[in-house]
């Protein structure tokens with residue numbers, strides 16, 4: 001079996017223990033991963049803390065940091081196919097998607113490379129004579145970055161990129177499910193020439209590794225992507241170190257289709273919105289909210305697409321839907337579907353486990369119009385399952401769209417411009433895609449509210465979020481400071 005190592009203080013080592021990683025396409029172990037426990041976590045944080053203060057990093061100019069990030073971007077691009085193969089092997093995400101996504105990950109590092117020397121302070125027009133006041137933007141310190149298994153290279157780039165651009169150091173905890181691409185990324189990072197400890201990459205389990213990391217007294221900020229239940233642990237952990245947090249959590253994003261929409265476009269976007277990444281995507285458009293006048297036609301077109309999806313080995317370029325990452329995901333999908341059918345939801349296609357090795361689950365469409373409060377409508381699946389609700393009026397569409405505890409993304413398909421603007425204003429989500437879905441860019445902030453979390457990744461603000469403001473007061477008068485006890 002292939003063996004991987006963790007990366008601490010610029011060196012590769014074994015963890016306190018090892019665990020097996022399963023190939024989701026077969027359900028069998030294929031690699032041994034280093035399991036970090038408390039001692040490894042502390043070594044990583046200490047290394048990041050030393051690196052944060054060391055002159056090699058703290059004294060580096062912002063432009064130099066940018067140049068290193070550019071070099072990292074180039075190396076990620078050069079090694080994209082190797083990273084993609086590893087991510088596909090370890091997580092089951094299909095090779096078509098990992099190849100395209102990782103090539104684009106390089107653009108995130110390029111974007112933050114360019115921002116490194118544009119993180120500016122400010123000069124204030126102070127209301128006192130003989131005084132100059134300005135604000136310095138300084139890096140916040142050691143960042144603990146915790147990511148889930150899906151798209152780890154992407155989800156870590158939106159943390160590592162802005163954090164290093166700002167001058168922070170980072171301890172990244174890769175998910176225990178499919179950590180191979182992140183551990184390999186550490187080998188690429190090691191070639192760039194950053195001082196040791198600036199980035200440390202470990203993996204391990206929640207209680208023994210993630211919890212120790214996010215409550216560590218030397219951690220200043222926790223950048224977390226994962227589910228809301230884990231996010232609650234993170235917030236509790238931050239009561240220990242009083243670290244700031246940014247939380248990118250799940251979603252139950254509405255995909256709203258009006259009768260005047262271009263249906264060909266809407267069908268394609270919905271298929272990509274829910275079946276791409278085998279539905280294991282935080283922005284999955286998993287609640288179809290469709291006008292009743294076109295509902296049956298729309299569903300019959302979707303059904304044809306869902307039933308003709310090419311399911312297969314994730315390594316095969318022809319495959320359109322691969323396995324889920326874990327057995328746990330498959331069990332979760334089955335139990336939510338069963339509970340929803342018991343409450344009156346109607347299965348249109350899919351919904352049952354496939355009789356084959358690996359963690360495969362078929363594209364599924366379930367009409368919940370008769371059961372609008374079913375678990376299929378309220379819970380995040382993280383699988384290729386689309387729940388459907390019909391509406392008659394615009395007001396009803398908006399009410400259904402907003403009837404969720406999440407608030408990450410939404411899709412809107414209509415050709416009516418004024419209606420589009422009214423809907424955009426009314427929808428409660430961090431992203432609204434109109435007549436498109438899933439578009440992302442390093443230039444655009446990404447994030448949600450409610451159970452989808454807080455904070456934004458991507459864009460200029462994300463780099464500023466890795467800084468703290470220092471207010472500097474400088475007295476310009478040569479007169480002595482007056483004696484405070486002499487009355488004038």
Ligand code: NAD
Nearest residue numbers: 147148149175206210211226227230233248249250251282
């Ligand atoms: P998860 O919350 O179970 O795990 C995420 C990470 O947290 C893992 O690395 C895990 O080891 C770690 N962790 C677990 N317990 C911990 C603890 N007590 N303290 C610290 N760390 C701990 O998430 P998952 O099941 O791996 O991923 C799926 C979730 O991620 C979904 O809800 C999905 O929507 C969300 N997600 C969100 C985004 C986004 O950008 N908004 C992107 C991708 C995934």
